[in-house]
Amino acid sequence: VAVDSPLASERVAWTMNRFEKNLDVDYQARLARSWRYRVWLKAIGLAAAGLLLLFLLAYVFRAVDRLSAATAGRSR
Amino acid sequence: VSYPTAVTILFLAALAIVAADLVLRLVLRAGKPTRAQGAPREGAKSANPSVFRWLRVAVNAIGLVSLFLVASTALSRLLTDERTLTGDRLIWHVGTAPAFALAAVAIVLFWAHRNRFSAADWSRLTSAGTWAIPLRKLFFWIAVVLAIPTMASILAAMFPLFDTDGQQDLARIHRYCGPLLAAAGLLFAYFALVTWRERSQD
Numbered sequence A: 001v002a003v004d005s006p007l008a009s010e011r012v013a014w015t016m017n018r019f020e021k022n023l024d025v026d027y028q029a030r031l032a033r034s035w036r037y038r039v040w041l042k043a044i045g046l047a048a049a050g051l052l053l054l055f056l057l058a059y060v061f062r063a064v065d066r067l068s069a070a071t072a073g074r075s076r
Numbered sequence B: 001v002s003y004p005t006a007v008t009i010l011f012l013a014a015l016a017i018v019a020a021d022l023v024l025r026l027v028l029r030a031g032k033p034t035r036a037q038g039a040p041r042e043g044a045k046s047a048n049p050s051v052f053r054w055l056r057v058a059v060n061a062i063g064l065v066s067l068f069l070v071a072s073t074a075l076s077r078l079l080t081d082e083r084t085l086t087g088d089r090l091i092w093h094v095g096t097a098p099a100f101a102l103a104a105v106a107i108v109l110f111w112a113h114r115n116r117f118s119a120a121d122w123s124r125l126t127s128a129g130t131w132a133i134p135l136r137k138l139f140f141w142i143a144v145v146l147a148i149p150t151m152a153s154i155l156a157a158m159f160p161l162f163d164t165d166g167q168q169d170l171a172r173i174h175r176y177c178g179p180l181l182a183a184a185g186l187l188f189a190y191f192a193l194v195t196w197r198e199r200s201q202d
Helices: A025-035 A038-072 B003-031 B050-079 B087-111 B120-126 B132-156 B164-201
Strands: none
Touching: A025 B087, A038 B087, A038 B132, B003 B050, B003 B164, B050 B087, B050 B164, B087 B132, B120 B132, B132 B164
């Protein structure tokens, strides 16, 4: 950001975080860099949750099938 | 009960289960063989090639380490005065979460078939010293059931699908399911180690 001054010779550019007092610039930079991987986090997390749900449902269905077979007995 | 107290009680209960199992095992070992007569046992030898065995060991190790990293980064805030997980701990938590998610899928792939419940599990559970296998299965499926809302809730909160209250509810689901998942995962790891040790001693 260009910072104005009464003196033309003192016109300088400041980074925006200089306007914020007590700001941890290193942490903000690390957080900003991590944002580019956010889409990967979402994709991996949702794929993992979906696969876990598939595994769970696969065994739940088998359990329900066996339960039904056990309760049905031998009659046809 | 506040959230830090509830989480502390949860992990103390998990530790109490481990301690009770260790004490009972020591008592049973002093008195009689650990395997009760007539109690059914799991197959002692695996027919898998050695490459799968080493892959399974690697997956288990990576899963345990990633679970420890994810849980410790999240629960470390309980040791501080902060009310929310922020700063570098949040970055570490979010950074290790995909590794844990992938490891969780791999662990379920390797363990789900072995952890099917069978009719023999009830007799194992009621026989002296053989309860590790049914408890391993129980905590495995509890962890699988808890892993899904733990992951899905916090990821759903990252999409513009819910209002502020909804996002806070999703974060609350993540905060409560997460410690339960960690406790169930640790107990599954403990009983898996116990059954592996029993099998290697046979």
